[in-house]
Amino acid sequence: MADAAIQGHDHEDERGFFTRWFMSTNHKDIGILYLVVSAAVGFIAVFFTVLMRIELMQPGVQHMCLEGFRVFASSTEGCTPNGHIWNVLITAHGILMMFFVVIPALFGGFGNYFMPLQIGAPDMAFPRLNNLSFWMYFAGCCLAVASVLSPGGNGQLGSGVGWVLYPPLSVNEGGYSMDLAIFAVHVSGASSILGAINMITTFLNMRAPGMTLHKVPLFAWSIFVTAWLILLSLPVLAGAITMLLTDRNFGTTFFDPAGGGDPVLYQHILWFFGHPEVYIVIVPGFGIASQVIATFSRKPIFGYLPMVYAMVAIGVLGFVVWAHHMYTVGMSLSQQSYFMLATMVIAVPTGIKIFSWIATMWGGSVEFKTPMLFAMGFLLLFTVGGVTGIVLSQAGVDRAYHDTYYVVAHFHYTMSMGAAFTIFAGVYFWIGKMGGREYPEFLGKVHFWLFFIGVNLTFFPQHFLGRQGMPRRYIDYPEAFAQWNYISSLGAFLSFASFLLFFYIVWVTLRRGAKITEENYWNEHADTLEWTLPCPPPEHTFETLPKQEEWDKSPAH
Template sequence: MSAQISDSIEEKRGFFTRWFMSTNHKDIGVLYLFTAGLAGLISVTLTVYMRMELQHPGVQYMCLEGMRLVADAAAECTPNAHLWNVVVTYHGILMMFFVVIPALFGGFGNYFMPLHIGAPDMAFPRLNNLSYWLYVCGVSLAIASLLSPGGSDQPGAGVGWVLYPPLSTTEAGYAMDLAIFAVHVSGATSILGAINIITTFLNMRAPGMTLFKVPLFAWAVFITAWMILLSLPVLAGGITMLLMDRNFGTQFFDPAGGGDPVLYQHILWFFGHPEVYMLILPGFGIISHVISTFARKPIFGYLPMVLAMAAIAFLGFIVWAHHMYTAGMSLTQQTYFQMATMTIAVPTGIKVFSWIATMWGGSIEFKTPMLWALAFLFTVGGVTGVVIAQGSLDRVYHDTYYIVAHFHYVMSLGALFAIFAGTYYWIGKMSGRQYPEWAGQLHFWMMFIGSNLIFFPQHFLGRQGMPRRYIDYPVEFSYWNNISSIGAYISFASFLFFIGIVFYTLFAGKPVNVPNYWNEHADTLEWTLPSPPPEHTFETLPKPEDWDRAQAHR
């Protein structure tokens, strides 16, 4: 994506200086989005390979005799369980640490949060540059880990993305150590970004922009930054203990030496459950702006929406052990975590019903971003989450495909759909060129149908008792697995089509000649700027009359 060059010094910058040494928040946001897209392509490819293997009973592709891309019934195939575990592990690690948070928080957050509050840039521009390049190092370490010697004398670490001991402490090779370092570096870049976001939000708002006149996306990114700042150091401590157990003879998680592997589960999930909301809260902000724009109405209940996000963030820190009902806990503990978990449905419901109220009576325009917002099926994942909040039911569904379906309705049809909504909503603003509407809508329908075909049948597989993370299964599970795999192929084709749409838009899309190419209800400050925005924005700070009429939330 290009940005307008405002003076002769900037015109002399080459490609390397512009993109590798930039401290401009807009350039860094674009870099985050581009790198997250590459990591996402790798992760989605691993997903398709998993679904190829699971389409039919028996092992056809992941063989000890060698990986295959075409099934050969006549050739011998000894199941390669390590390869399967590696594919599952790196799909999770890449998606959780290197795709969704960097795209929503690092990409859209860096680009639009300063614009929404009228700030010239981030508070610490050089720190912003450092956090991006640490992110690149983290992605590189993760890919290096995938290709490095691991267990069973094969590449990669096959322990699952949660890195549970004793699997992670006994896995041979240094692929496991590189994976832990990759997560460490990912945490460092997120913490640095969070410090920058918090400082910018609190200190660089436009004159007269009080806290409760800040747009919802900026609020979402700000609250997410606090969650990152409070939870990631806990994970850092846990995986540091893993490294110590692996390399320095400590026994934090080894029962033979007085350690406790369940301690790691508490550490991981104290970070892991807030992470779910770190992934989804920026998406909430994007969806709020998209719905308000295309319903042609101000968002309903602005203040309750802000308070609901803050409540979700707070409650996210006190429900972690609902992931651990089967690890053993007292009835009193289980009762508390059940009640606390179900309480999160209240602020989440406030957001969902506020979106519905915003659309009610509005003049809805079904452009591509609005389609993604309407298909934002986080609610389905939330409803199934209330189901498995019950300890008695969770004992039945734990480690079955019901959990896979629940989680991916939150992540894939939640956070990922929010990324697509934000991309189509803002790509014209970022690039100065607009996507073809027919192509965006075709991509939406392909992805919507494909994603639901993947994950909705997995609820049935879970109810039938199919365990997750298995390379093979009895023939009784074949019907829904076949449908799920067909959905994966459709979704993968739609993702490749999306990449084509992005490149077509950047190089041949219809030029955007107006600041606001949607309507008057796209009312945040970026819509007062040219498309694309100039290299330096708000060198003269916006006055209240520039934004207050549009931001008068009551």
């Protein structure tokens, strides 16, 4: 026993590279693997958008030609527009971003790494299941990328049906690219479900002594709420795409009116997953924002309990509003009015969170380090996205806005600027804890401002395009829309440059950053349990469970 105790406190890592990273059951290593792979897939997905914005920079089709992709538009050679490659980019960007970038980074990456640390657990409840979850996610990434490179519709590579895979398009498309996309979503969905079971069990059974549910840090709460959303919504998606698979390959007619099916049924099943999905994406972001804002305002978070139950309320309400994506499919007026009302109700718990964050900063000693800048950017831009969401929730108004660029602007403000900003806030907040080295503060701020200006330049003009009536998902547009599209494309290039700078910052941090010697390199208001550990934490954490006075700084709730 004495030997075991001594061995336990030896912080040297004995495992070889292959054993550590490929056979890992350690929640910290698996969290890093999720972050690395989602960053790589994110690069692919963002690169696709750059190709799309190059094409949309000018009216007319200059680059995506049947003769081949042209980097520089040439007026001398003829160009037959290739709408298929455009549709493939739209589809791949959506599928990769939704299933393989934001959820794995926030839930799989930060969730795996920090949720057990914040509740004082030695590891996850099911470490091997954790390993399986990651490798299923990785397999899903490979299938999704393979889908883009496989024979699809129109005798070309890739499937171009939009990320929501609506029938009859998705049923009738040739090739096996579509089937690979379906399998990719299946496998990543199974990975997320297993991860969710693991998170829920860990959260409920492995909290430190004395840590009641009302004393758990807000980030850990956000992961718990997200896990329930995943557990309840992803099996529904799996059912929908399984029916799609059998419609494509086995002659069933779930979504074919000629055989008694209904394509609108698919939309209902898909969006029953699809709306909780957007909260799966943003709720962990809420948790990160809470930790960052409390730390850099040097105050405890304002209204802890309302913050917790606002997240729970958002999670519950997220399940009863799905058909607001479908106002134009011919539902009765009473159905539309219900979904309209229910959608607007979600603004209430969201408002509670926004105002509590503002109240946390109010009167605090606010310090604008890079993580705080990203949290502030999230607060501002997510609020803008929420306001346009209230506009779109009106069924009558949505008649005009449905499938225009107004919708694109709305959901990118909530995701490209809600989720992405919180991912970056989390990276800068915790990179010293995960890597043991300081990031360059000046470069971090440059990254923030480039990204902030870039995304606003990209997506704010799209509100105007939507109001003018420009529809989504088209490779070409009338000349009247040229000016705002040009500006939007410039913003996309700026955002892409900031993303490349981010990779450089991470490289510089891990290669040349100053070594961190203290446990808590922010301030005393970073008071959750991960800040009592060395940077980076040893392979085995909390071999003796933490005592209540190590983390319980606040009076009993």
